[in-house]
Amino acid sequence: MPQTKPSTPPPFDQGIFLLHYNRGREAFQEGRYGEARNELEKAQKMAQVGERLQDAYRIAKSCVTRDDLICITGSIFVVAQARRAWAARHPEAFAADDWVFQDETAGEIVPD
Secondary structure, eight states, rough: OOOOOOOOOHHHHHHHHHHHHHHOOOOOOOOTTHHHHHHHHHHHHTTOOSSHHHHHHHHHHHTOTTTOOOOSSSSSSHHHHHHHHHHOOOOSSOTTTTTTTTOOOOOOOOOO
C-alpha cells in the first residue's frame, strides 16, 4: 500500500479568499448580482501577495473597513517589524520600558 503524505491545511488567507469566492459564486447563481460583485471583489483583493511586510500591510489595509482586524503572523522577525511599526503609530499601546523602544535594529517602518 503506498504511503501518502499527511495533508497540510491551506494558509489562512487562502481560506478567506475561498470564503469570499464561494459566497460570490453562490450569490451569482441565485441572481444576486450586486452581492456577487462585492464578494468577488473581496476575493480578488485577498488573492494579492506582497513581497515585503510593507506591501502586504498596504494590501491588507485596502481590503478592510474600520471595524475589521488585520492579523500579522509569521516569523519572529516579521512580527517584530510589525510591532515596531505599530509602536511608531501608537506608542501609548506599549509600556514605556518595552523592548520595541530600545530596539537597535529598527529597520524600515511600515508607512501609512
